[in-house]
Amino acid sequence: MTRVDAADVISDLSEVLYTSDQIAARVAELAVRIDADYAGRDILLVGVLNGAIMVVSDLQRAMKSHVEMDWMAISSYGSGTQSSGVVRILKDLGVDIEGRHVLVVEDIIDTGLTLSYLISNLTSRKPASLEIMTMFRKPGALRMEVPVKYVGFDIPNKFVVGYGLDYASRYRNLRDLAVLAPHVYS
Numbered sequence: 011m012t013r014v015d016a017a018d019v020i021s022d023l024s025e026v027l028y029t030s031d032q033i034a035a036r037v038a039e040l041a042v043r044i045d046a047d048y049a050g051r052d053i054l055l056v057g058v059l060n061g062a063i064m065v066v067s068d069l070q071r072a073m074k075s076h077v078e079m080d081w082m083a084i085s086s087y088g089s090g091t092q093s094s095g096v097v098r099i100l101k102d103l104g105v106d107i108e109g110r111h112v113l114v115v116e117d118i119i120d121t122g123l124t125l126s127y128l129i130s131n132l133t134s135r136k137p138a139s140l141e142i143m144t145m146f147r148k149p150g151a152l153r154m155e156v157p158v159k160y161v162g163f164d165i166p167n168k169f170v171v172g173y174g175l176d177y178a179s180r181y182r183n184l185r186d187l188a189v190l191a192p193h194v195y196s
């Protein structure tokens with residue numbers, strides 16, 4: 011089987027933070043918690059494209075509950091490594107979330123800018139409940155007022171790639187989560 015492991019792009023990475031096995035184990039733990047928390051309620055997973063594709067896909071297969079999923083695409087970073095400050099909906103949900111139990115699934119929260127925008131936008135659509143899960147969280151996100159109910163891993167304030175996260179559209183299919191070597195983007 012051909013697949014991208016850290017060893018294949020090692021010169022582009024400065025450090026592997028979590029291996030694919032560690033990520034899978036953590037996703038499984040969160041799935042158990044989410045199943046228990048939502049017992050008796052149907053969940054709508056809202057994945058934030060493109061970064062959350064891997065976590066949404068793995069999370070729902072690790073869950074026992076019935077889940078529906080939908081996707082939103084929001085612009086934030088462009089091809090750089092700093093938040094642009096501009097948040098814009100590129101693709102909206104296909105379903106009406108009024109009265110639904112919505113769990114927003116993010117790949118990573120850095121400044122929290124994207125998520126704050128998303129929360130106020132989705133809240134105005136009157137879901138029955140709205141919670142947030144993120145696979146990775148950087149320290150800046152802790153200053154956010156929006157509570158994040160489920161967190162995969164708290165990571166250092168470094169630019170990371172893999173498990174859905176890209177730099178200039180590359181490295182999303184790297185199975186581990188790794189810090190991108192500065193020489194790649196400087």
Ligand code: IMP
Pocket residue numbers: 058061086087093116117118119120121122123124125168169170171175176177
């Ligand atoms: P925030 O609005 O600053 O919280 O940024 C959130 C979005 O920026 C994420 O959904 C990612 O698409 C992107 N992002 C933030 N940090 C990283 C990173 O370290 N690697 C890749 N993408 C990132």
